[in-house]
Amino acid sequence: MAHKWNRRQFVTRTASATGALAAGLHVPAVVKAAASEWGDLVGRLIYDGKAPERKKLKVDKDVECCGKFDIRDESLMVGEDGGLGNVYIYVRTSRRKKVDICPELETEYSKKENGRVMLDNRDCIFIPHSMKIWYEKQEYYIVNSDPVAQNVAFSPLGDVPANIILPVKPKPGFEATWHFKRKQSIPVPIACNYHPWESAHILPLDHPYCAITAMDGTFSIPKLPTGELEFQVWQERIGYLKTPDWSRGRFKMTIKPGTNDLGTIKLNPSLFEKS
Amino acid sequence: MAIRLTAWAAVLVGLLLSAGCDMPSPQFRLNTEGRAPEEIGPARADAITEALEKLLGTPDEPNVPEGVPLKIGQLRAAAGPVGSHSDGSDSDGSRTGLYRRHCVRCHGLSGDGAGPAAAMLNPYPRDFRRGIFKYTSTNAGAKPSRKDIKRTLLKGVPGTAMPSFVRLSQNDLDALVEYVKYLSIRGEAELYLLRLVVDEDEYLPLHELAAAALEEGLLPAAALWESARSAVVTPPPEPPTDAPQSPASSVAKGRELYAQKDAQCVKCHGPNGEGDGEDAELYDDWNKPKEGVTPEQTAKLARLFTLPIQQLRPRNFHQGTYRGGDEPVDLYWRIHVGIKGTPMPAAGPAPGAAGVLAPEEIWHMVHYLQSLSQAE
Numbered sequence: 169m170a171h172k173w174n175r176r177q178f179v180t181r182t183a184s185a186t187g188a189l190a191a192g193l194h195v196p197a198v199v200k201a202a203a204s205e206w207g208d209l210v211g212r213l214i215y216d217g218k219a220p221e222r223k224k225l226k227v228d229k230d231v232e233c234c235g236k237f238d239i240r241d242e243s244l245m246v247g248e249d250g251g252l253g254n255v256y257i258y259v260r261t262s263r264r265k266k267v268d269i270c271p272e273l274e275t276e277y278s279k280k281e282n283g284r285v286m287l288d289n290r291d292c293i294f295i296p297h298s299m300k301i302w303y304e305k306q307e308y309y310i311v312n313s314d315p316v317a318q319n320v321a322f323s324p325l326g327d328v329p330a331n332i333i334l335p336v337k338p339k340p341g342f343e344a345t346w347h348f349k350r351k352q353s354i355p356v357p358i359a360c361n362y363h364p365w366e367s368a369h370i371l372p373l374d375h376p377y378c379a380i381t382a383m384d385g386t387f388s389i390p391k392l393p394t395g396e397l398e399f400q401v402w403q404e405r406i407g408y409l410k411t412p413d414w415s416r417g418r419f420k421m422t423i424k425p426g427t428n429d430l431g432t433i434k435l436n437p438s439l440f441e442k443s
Numbered sequence: 444m445a446i447r448l449t450a451w452a453a454v455l456v457g458l459l460l461s462a463g464c465d466m467p468s469p470q471f472r473l474n475t476e477g478r479a480p481e482e483i484g485p486a487r488a489d490a491i492t493e494a495l496e497k498l499l500g501t502p503d504e505p506n507v508p509e510g511v512p513l514k515i516g517q518l519r520a521a522a523g524p525v526g527s528h529s530d531g532s533d534s535d536g537s538r539t540g541l542y543r544r545h546c547v548r549c550h551g552l553s554g555d556g557a558g559p560a561a562a563m564l565n566p567y568p569r570d571f572r573r574g575i576f577k578y579t580s581t582n583a584g585a586k587p588s589r590k591d592i593k594r595t596l597l598k599g600v601p602g603t604a605m606p607s608f609v610r611l612s613q614n615d616l617d618a619l620v621e622y623v624k625y626l627s628i629r630g631e632a633e634l635y636l637l638r639l640v641v642d643e644d645e646y647l648p649l650h651e652l653a654a655a656a657l658e659e660g661l662l663p664a665a666a667l668w669e670s671a672r673s674a675v676v677t678p679p680p681e682p683p684t685d686a687p688q689s690p691a692s693s694v695a696k697g698r699e700l701y702a703q704k705d706a707q708c709v710k711c712h713g714p715n716g717e718g719d720g721e722d723a724e725l726y727d728d729w730n731k732p733k734e735g736v737t738p739e740q741t742a743k744l745a746r747l748f749t750l751p752i753q754q755l756r757p758r759n760f761h762q763g764t765y766r767g768g769d770e771p772v773d774l775y776w777r778i779h780v781g782i783k784g785t786p787m788p789a790a791g792p793a794p795g796a797a798g799v800l801a802p803e804e805i806w807h808m809v810h811y812l813q814s815l816s817q818a819e
Contacts, residue, residue, distance in 0.1 A: 229710060229721060262645060263655055317705045317799060319788050323728065326635055326663055328584040329575070331781055331788045333799045335705040341797030350663070353643055361786035362707050364723065416644060 206270045206391040207423040209399075211430030213255055213385045217437035219246035225365035227292070230316045234292035239365060242297045243405040244440055251385025252435060254298040255409065256355060256371055256402040258378035259392070260418065270391035273376050277305040284309045287358070287368065289318040289334060294358060294368035298380045298404070303348035303372040311343040312336065322358045324372065326350055331361070348372035354402055369404060385432075392423045405440055469502045471495070471553045474572055474633050477732050477747050483641050491636045494652040498661065499629050502543075502552050508657055511628070511665045514621055520614070521622035541615055542622050545608065554626030556729070557749045564604045567750055570729055571623055572630025574664055575784040577727075578767030580776045583789035585674035586667045592620045594768065602764040624668060632660030676791065678775045679802045684810045696804070697811025705799045706790050706808075711757035716815050718759035725755040728784040755785060763816030774809040 222240035245253040259267050276282060285301040287294060290313040301308060312318045312334035323329040332344050355369035371378060379387035401409040401417045408417030411433075421428065473488050500506030505518040525540030526532045532539075543552075549568035551558040556570030569576065578595060579587040596616055599607035608616065636656050639645050647655065684693050701708050701716070713719040726734055733752035735741040745751060758765070767773050767782070778800065779791030791805055792798040800808065 228723070262643065263647075263651075263659075317707050319707075321786075321788070325638060326631065326660065328667070329783070331583050331783070332793075332796045333706070333788050333790055334796075335799045339705065339799075341792075341799055344796035346795060350659075353638060361788055362710060 205394045205425045206272075207394055207425050207428050209257075209379075209389045209392055209421065209423065209428045209430060211257075211387060212432045213252040213381055213387070214250045214432055214434045215244075215246040215252045215385075215437065215440075216250070216434040219250070220244060220437075227363075227365060229363050230292070233314070233316050234363065237291050237293070239293060242367070244403075245297075245383065247383035247385065249384060251381070251383055252403070253381050253383040253385065254404060255381040255385075255387075256298065256300070256369075256378065256400075257381070257387055257389065258300070258371065258373060258400055258402075259375060259389075260353075260398045260400045261351075261374065265398070267375050267377060267397065268393040269375050269377075270393065273391050274305075277302055277376060283307060285370075286311065287320065287370070288312075289314050289320070289360075289366075292316075292363060292366070294320075294360070294366055297368050298355070299368065299370040300355075300378040300380060301348065301370060301372050302374070302376045303351060304374060305376075308346040308348065308370070309343065310334065310346060317362065319361045319363075320344075320358060321361055322356050322370070324348065324350070324352055324356045327352075327372075353400075354407065355404075371402075392428075394423050394425055396420055396422045403440070409435070409439070411435065411439060469552055471502060471629075472551070472555065474553075474555065474630065474637065475747075476570075476749065478637070478641070479747055483637075487640050490649070490652060491633065491640055493649055494636060494656050495629065495633060497649065497653045498632070498657055499625070505622075505625060508661065510657075511661055512669055513625055513628070513665070517618040517621040518625055520618040521625075538615070538618075541618050545611075546619065549604065554623070554630060555749070560604070562750060565753060566603055566755075567729070567753060568605070570630075571627040572633065573728065573784070574627050574631045574667075575728060576627075577782045577784055578773075578777070579780060579783060580676055581671050581674040581780060582676060582793045583780050583783065584793075586671040588671045588675050589620050589624075590675075592623055593617075596620065598768050600766045601769070602766050628661055628664045628668065631664040632656045635660030676776065676779050678772060678779070678806070681771060682803060682806050682810075684813075693807045693810040694814045695811075697807035697809070697814075700800065700804055700808050701811055708808075711786065712760065713757075716760035716812065718757045720757055725757065725786050726752070727755050730755070757787075760812045760815040771806075771809055771813070774812060775805055778805045778808055 222242070225239045225241055227234050227239055242254070247253055261267050283306055285299055285306050285308055287299065287308065287310045289311070292314060310320050310332065315336055317336060318334045319332065320334065321331045327348060327350050330346055333341070334344065335341050350372070351374040352372050355371040358368040358370060360366040377389050377392055379389045381387045398418055398420050401414060401419070403409045410417050413419065421430070471492070473483070473492060475483060498506065498508050503523050505515070505522045507513045507515045507518065520538045521541040523539035525544045526538065547558055548560045549558045549564065550556055550571070551561070554571035556568040558568065561568050574586065576587040576591065578600070579591045581588055581591065593616055595605070596608045596619060599605050636652065639655060640652070682693050700706065702714070709720060711720040711723065711725065730752050733741065733744055733748050735744050741752060763769065765773060765777070767777050777787070779789065779802070781787050781789035790798055790800040791802060
């Protein structure tokens with residue numbers, strides 16, 4: 169192969185990264201003692217500039233019903249005081265790096281009232297716009313509150329794709345449930361084939377440690393296991409929220425018992441420019 | 444003393460022959476759709492290719508890992524170079540090269556839908572690697588059944604360049620169906636590895652990468668193919684279609700259902716089923732990623748994809764040409780389970796969703812659509 173020297177570099181890097189590259193040796197997942205103490209992570213993300221105007225979207229279907237709403241682009245949401253909303257912050261897990269889940273959270277999410285994440289079709293948009301779901305414990309409940317038929321379509325990688333029509337309430341079928349079968353590493357986009365301006369995102373994870381920033385930019389992830397964790401930050405317009413400090417939008421933090429404050433992170437508007 | 448010319452010629456020819464004329468065996472091409480070449484890099488590309496080769500072999504020699512339900516005998520008949528005899532068999536009588544003989548020109552060696560002829564075709568040949576197939580009888584979200592793939596081979600896809608292969612033997616058809624499944628499952632494992640190695644930046648040694656691809660790429664995809672059979676939609680008996688002019692007839696009922704708001708047929712197919720619904724740029728799942736927010740962005744994105752963007756046209760029912768087949772049951776399935784990978788949604792009931800049309804209503808719709816092309 170033409171790039172053999174690159175492969176040697178790659179293999180060396182892998183060897184130093186794993187530290188146990190012996191032929192045929194099965195390298196087990198990193199095993200560490202289960203955490204017995206838990207901490208919270210809080211913080212705030214600020215868009216350090218004037219909030220850009222949200223583009224008005226083209227509403228060209230079902231105009232009698234949908235034309236009366238002021239439907240605007242939601243890919244960059246900046247609140248009144250500069251808070252950056254709808255940003256995902258979640259613990260990164262992989263084949264080797266699992267995360268301990270606090271038993272209290274296991275109990276909490278097993279309760280019936282927490283067993284559902286809802287997606288509503290209302291006012292000709294998806295509400296909420298950004299969602300997360302602990303796929304092993306929760307089901308996705310999709311409902312149509314609009315006076316026109318709606319469609320919900322999404323295609324998670326390696327999982328069953330969805331393309332559901334929801335007739336008008338109260339015809340049977342106006343609500344549907346969906347179960348994700350695997351976790352995703354980035355949020356899955358949701359579209360409507362009838363109304364192309366509609367969009368939303370859902371992130372199925374195998375743990376509850378995910379927060380979506382509110383419109384004032386604040387977020388909180390409770391009851392994380394103490395110790396070092398890697399977090400992924402994702403924003404709809406640019407994907408991984410890369411900053412000079414966060415390569416690929418990731419940062420590591422050692423969680424201590426009690427509250428861990430990431431602080432107020434000011435993000436330069438130039439970070440959100442799509443190349 | 445001058446050595447004779449013929450002696451020199453003999454030496455030259457001898458040298459040439461001893462060098463051999465071995466062609467390097469063909470390799471699968473990495474799926475780079477939507478990614479810039481520099482984003483992947485040669486080291487990662489090699490890692491992914493090696494892991495997949497370890498698991499699934501090469502275009503000449505396929506391999507089936509433990510636990511993956513693929514029939515190696517059928518794969519061997521489909522894989523490999525076309526045999527030297529006129530019927531495609533090799534000197535030892537074995538059959539190989541069915542895929543390369545019949546399919547590779549359009550569907551490409553890797554099943555990427557980008558064979559040499561593909562660029563001239565509208566619609567493009569299927570890219571198997573996403574695991575999505577359009578004309579199926581299985582519920583929305585499920586893989587096609589083996590019968591669905593075989594039906595496409597037998598009927599072809601009318602209105603496209605996909606011909607019918609009805610003249611092939613049953614064994615040959617079965618081998619090709621199995622190979623399409625193989626390429627599709629391989630494609631999904633490759634997508635998983637791309638996500639893992641490129642997006643997630645995971646450095647794993649070869650055997651771990653292969654293990655990850657097997658457990659989280661291949662086996663889940665294979666399991667979905669196996670469960671497809673239980674997801675086949677069996678339509679109820681077809682209601683009678685006589686007296687199409689009477690208001691109570693099936694055709695009339697179908698006309699009413701077509702126009703009503705819930706199924707939203709009119710939006711794309713137009714009020715008279717001429718495929719002239721509200722102007723919308725529709726794309727299938729293979730072409731949607733090529734669309735930018737502005738035409739300039741679309742032009743920029745083009746370099747990340749093998750074939751240029753291609754639009755999708757909603758069917759004009761007056762023409763009577765249906766890509767998935769024009770038998771009544773074919774039309775039934777298109778409405779009930781939708782056309783996967785396109786904006787055509789599933790209207791019939793499915794597990795977890797009651798749908799907008801009851802099975803009998805779908806039959807009325809089928810009769811209405813048939814009446815549109817018969818009226819001319």
